[in-house]
Amino acid sequence: MSPNRPILAVYGGTFDPFHIGHAAVCSAVLAEARVAELRLIPCSIPALKDGACATAAQRLQMLAQWQQDSPFRDRIQVDGQEIQRQGPSHTVDTLAALIAQRPEYRIVFVLGSDAWNSLPLWHRFKQLVSQVSFWVFSRSGADAIRYHPGLTPCHTKEGFFQAESGRFWIEQGVQIPLSSSELRQTDDFENWPVPLVIQNYIKEHNLYRKSAGLDKSERINDR
Numbered sequence: 001m002s003p004n005r006p007i008l009a010v011y012g013g014t015f016d017p018f019h020i021g022h023a024a025v026c027s028a029v030l031a032e033a034r035v036a037e038l039r040l041i042p043c044s045i046p047a048l049k050d051g052a053c054a055t056a057a058q059r060l061q062m063l064a065q066w067q068q069d070s071p072f073r074d075r076i077q078v079d080g081q082e083i084q085r086q087g088p089s090h091t092v093d094t095l096a097a098l099i100a101q102r103p104e105y106r107i108v109f110v111l112g113s114d115a116w117n118s119l120p121l122w123h124r125f126k127q128l129v130s131q132v133s134f135w136v137f138s139r140s141g142a143d144a145i146r147y148h149p150g151l152t153p154c155h156t157k158e159g160f161f162q163a164e165s166g167r168f169w170i171e172q173g174v175q176i177p178l179s180s181s182e183l184r185q186t187d188d189f190e191n192w193p194v195p196l197v198i199q200n201y202i203k204e205h206n207l208y209r210k211s212a213g214l215d216k217s218e219r220i221n222d223r
Contacts (some may be wrong), residue, residue: 004037007161008105009135010098012082012091013115015042015059018200020193021112022145025137028174029110030072034161038106040067041079043089054207056083062201090123095131106164110135116168117146120217126150133160137174145170171176188192 015022029038037122042059054062063078070076080138081097082089091109100106109132114138122128128148136145147153151168154160192199202208 005104005106007032007034008037008039008098008102008107009035009110010039010041010095010107010132012041012043012089012094013111014053015063017042017059017192017194017208018062018198020195023066024108024174025071025112026070026076028137028171029135030075034162036075038072038076038110039079040076041082041094044083044085045088045199058201058205058207062198065197066195067203069195092122092124092128092131095128099131106161107132107195108135108160109133111195112136112139113138113143113145118142120148129166132165133163133169135160135169135171139170169212 010012011022011029013022026038026040029035040063042056042063044056057087060083062082065078067073067078082094083132085093095107095109111134113136119125119128119134127149133154134151138145151166154163154169156165157169160167192202194202
């Protein structure tokens with residue numbers, strides 16, 4: 001395959017909610033002219049995490065509103081395929097579908113260091129690492145980034161962008177200051193570090209508030 005194929009960057013996660021750390025990752029990815037498209041894919045039912053507080057539809061809508069507010073909107077696509085599928089969300093299935101749908105692209109998977117460190121626990125790990133390469137973003141206060149079998153570090157970003165699969169690049173220039181779970185532990189909703197359009201949506205729909213009267217039995221169990 002041609003080393004000059006355009007890059008499709010896939011960024012999956014719970015996004016519960018999408019915060020400024022996520023936005024910083026997106027900006028860093030889209031700052032690379034070689035990235036033709038950033039695909040944001042909120043998961044439905046997480047295989048390795050507790051269920052989300054916001055529903056799948058709400059998380060999808062928050063991402064769509066952020067996309068429309070972004071100066072990079074034409075290079076961003078919000079993809080609901082994991083929400084539309086039944087059962088737990090497995091990245092290996094999502095990537096296989098994208099590879100079949102978009103063979104003209106080189107696909108790289110974007111993730112934070114917390115998710116990266118748990119990668120060997122992901123469904124069909126060996127198949128997963130044979131499909132794509134991984135663009136890893138560090139998070140302040142997170143555990144040190146681990147090395148995994150079957151994955152080779154790239155020493156230059158140019159080399160990473162030309163790698164077909166089984167490689168990874170650690171992005172040191174962007175720091176993610178928090179996780180969504182840490183954010184939800186505070187009730188200081190007015191000062192949550194989320195994009196303004198997300199903050200407005202949270203307020204409008206009274207999300208993440210104890211006063212919303214939702215207990216765990218009423219929450220939809222999707223990441």
